[in-house]
Amino acid sequence: MKLAIVTAYPPSKVTLNEYAYHLVKHFRQHKQLTEIILLTDTAPDQADINFEEDGCKITVKQSWKFNSYTNVMSVMKAVNQTKPDAILFNLQFMKFGDKKIAAALGLLLPLLCKRKGIPTIALLHNIMEQVDLGNAGFTTNKVLQKIYNFIGTTLTKFILSADKVAVTISKYVDILEQKYKVDNIVLIPHGTFEIPEEPSYESSGDILKVMTFGKFGTYKKVEVMIEAVEIVRKRTQKNLEIVIAGTDNPNVLGYLDTVKENYKNVPQLTFTGYVEEEDVPVIFKESAMVVFPYTSTTGSSGVLHQAGSYGKAVVMPDLGDLSILVKEEGYRGEFFAPDDVESLANAIEKIVVNPEYRTELGKANYQAATALPMSTITKMYLDTFNNIKIGTSKKKEKELHGVSA
Structure with a gap:
């Protein structure tokens, strides 16, 4: 054919x-x-x-x-x-x-x-x-x-x-x-794009990277994530790096540049820009968790499937298509109320302070990813x-x- x-x-x-x-x-x-x-x-x-x-x-x-x-x-x-x-x-x-x-x-x-x-x-x-x-x-x-x-x-x-x-x-x-x-x-x-060998689930080094991945500016906005991590840093005194991997949504060009300027005083805030295909595994493997700072959804999430394939814990809003994927395909995560900084901070903190829980979520997501x-x-x-x-x-x-x- x-x-x-x-x-x-x-x-x-x-x-x-x-x-x-x-x-x-x-x-x-x-x-x-x-x-x-x-x-x-x-x-x-x-x-x-x-x-x-x-x-x-x-x-x-x-x-x-x-x-x-x-x-x-x-x-x-x-x-x-x-x-x-x-x-x-x-x-x-x-x-x-x-x-x-x-x-x-x-x-x-x-x-x-x-x-x-x-x-x-x-x-x-x-x-x-x-x-x-x-x-x-x-x-x-x-x-x-x-x-x-x-x-x-x-x-x-x-x-x-x-x-x-x-x-x-x-x-x-x-x-x-x-x-x-x-x-x-x-x-x-x-x-699921790639099914790597099952990871160790242990974070390497003293820094925990809190990562989000995608095209930002419309229903994916990173301000709430940055502010939530700042709260968790103060509460836990943990060494956290914020990683924003990706680019502007074509409908909101210049969005991430504005965020960089507005949050230039926030320490350990990394903007990767466009991530080449061969660099995607590195971005995920180095992360302790993947956050979905969404206010709505527009379809099945490729990022969720990628996070699962690398055995990562996820933090996501309990809404729309993400909720359906969790129920139908077996993914697990810590949920938060959309666009609510305090709620997101609470969700991130649970994964930051509890390595066993972080591993439990990662294992469940790896199993869900390998099924498809x-x-x-x-x-x-x-x-x-x-x-x-x-x-x-x-x-x-x-x-x-x-x-x-």
């Missing part, structure tokens, strides 16, 4: 590029695949496709650009040239741009590929029905929110025209099926493509018999 994947891809800074990297890494090890065609925003000579493991051929075609109005034509041209046997879209609603028209046009692609008769799966990492438009940086204007929701509903209908739409959280299946009256939604969990490796997730996608082909063949057979009769 020649599988095309439409996605952002490292070193792209567009969202979901890291997820694509790990999809490709594990897809290529399945013998069913003869070639992976990356239809991406990254130039072929820059794409990070030098994997240590053996696997199928990878072809990279730079076929779209962020905020381009011609992505539909350029991607479909690449599809016609490469002639894939199946196509997977790695999507969220702002995947093709943060300009409304460019973003919307890109989301027409699953429908167009389905119409060409190519077995098509759209992996949808979030759904508009579960996005807090104000917290996510779209708009706080109530009239505009209604307009956005209408547009989101329309675009969701286009995406649902794919043969199958994969979502990573069970609640999304229920919402989409009930609202849109469709039966082509499949639950395929997020999966990416090798299992990619096989689920291939099984789904096979089911699409079987269903298409049966449909054609029925139509043929109908004509014959």
